[in-house]
Amino acid sequence: MSKYEDQLLQTVDMRGTVSVQELSRLLGVSDQTIRRVSRPLVERGDLRKVHGALMSNRPASDPPFLARMNVNRAAKVAIARQVAEIIGDGDSVAIDTGSTSAFVAQALRSRRNLSVVTNSAFVASTLAMIPGNNVSMAGTQLRDHDGAAFDRSAFEVIERMQVDYVLLSASMVEPDKGFLVHEQCEVDIATAMLANASRAIMAVDHSKFQPQSRKPALRQPTLKPGDILVSDKPPPAAFDALCEGLDLRLG
């Protein structure tokens, strides 16, 4: 490990993009050395290299939530598009937290005059930008990796709402246990949302039907017949019983 490594990384992360020439001037070494020192950093994925310059790979250090948005991105985009098909202009919708919900929020930017209630600051800020939308952020205290709220004020807002659709997600699905998440507070929010919504939309990509590395253990509230299940591929046959009565839509 080179002695310039830290300073180089710091400079690039701070400024976003720095030319090799400027770096060599800044650190007082030759441009060749900059290239040599930066090579392992590029291979390790800490930086990306473009012609003539080095770019920070994390837009100021990579927040885990945004990182998670990149796993199974294609599937999530497809699902989000499908969900946006279901929801029409002027509808009211409650949206829970999670990376799939974030994609749905982006897809919903093409809808107009939505009424939205969500406990995710990311979803709220995405949809509040759209002129004509009416967005309520449920909750005050934000969880530190994904900007979701689960405090008492979140429940107060959700309990006062009445919406056409609620969008839910899950970390994993098991044939006998149903839709599972990691935290009890997520179940509580989902339950509260479900109680005041006409219809639920459960969005899970195909990877959720397989075992996960970190096994979630808490069950989302059970869906009613007629609720909608959106995925990118049909669920395996083992899940037939679970999906019984649900309206399955594929992206």
Next chain:
Amino acid sequence: MSKYEDQLLQTVDMRGTVSVQELSRLLGVSDQTIRRVSRPLVERGDLRKVHGALMSNRPASDPPFLARMNVNRAAKVAIARQVAEIIGDGDSVAIDTGSTSAFVAQALRSRRNLSVVTNSAFVASTLAMIPGNNVSMAGTQLRDHDGAAFDRSAFEVIERMQVDYVLLSASMVEPDKGFLVHEQCEVDIATAMLANASRAIMAVDHSKFQPQSRKPALRQPTLKPGDILVSDKPPPAAFDALCEGLDLRLG
């Protein structure tokens, strides 16, 4: 991967449609280069190409707030960097709404263990992503173009806080009237924040010292001696009296 890729994508996504000529002027390269750089983006599906221009492929349609983030971008980035210098790891800070605040939020992603109170959903979601931060979203009902809250619950949260710094902004500055904004509710929030903060940071880029097309008419609360004024260029001499006693920092 070209070094222009990010900036090109960002510009097109913000504005929806941008002509090749304007892009070449904007990035300071030839139109041929724009075509060359955009080709892989078009093939990858990130952009659509029409004669003479590139279109964003995201169903986005540009929200005015994001569009506003592009006027005077360079100045705002410089100011944001300067503000991030002032605020240290572990500090507590209240942040108001506005496009300058959005840039500050992005710059503050390099700080750790911040305690943040804000009435802007965009700022909240940006900073809540950072592990270790403690972010409170003040308010529930979000304004529809910029995702800012001004309802009663926003004030309740702000009145309970006690922070090291409050970051304020303004739409225009006049030598005799001081820092002006368009809406009374923005003044109210600023006043409440200022009351519970040790020190204020007012961030205004140089364009705010000149007359604006839409003239704001409401005065932000007056700053104390020792409060900080951050800008990208020194204010014109006519503002000397106004800046008297303020700690001026230039980005």
Next chain:
DNA sequence: GCCAATTTCAACAAAAAACAACAAATATGT
């Protein structure tokens, strides 16, 4: 349908940057 104005494309030349190999300088171990 045809013409004029743009826009796009292809090929080339100049410039900038990356790379490889070697030599000098510094550091390290015995």
Next chain:
DNA sequence: ACATATTTGTTGTTTTTTGTTGAAATTGGC
């Protein structure tokens, strides 16, 4: 102190990028 490694700078060559030119294609109006 000596020999050996490691790091750094320099040189020359190769690769990539960029702007320019002129030809082909597309658009819009008549």
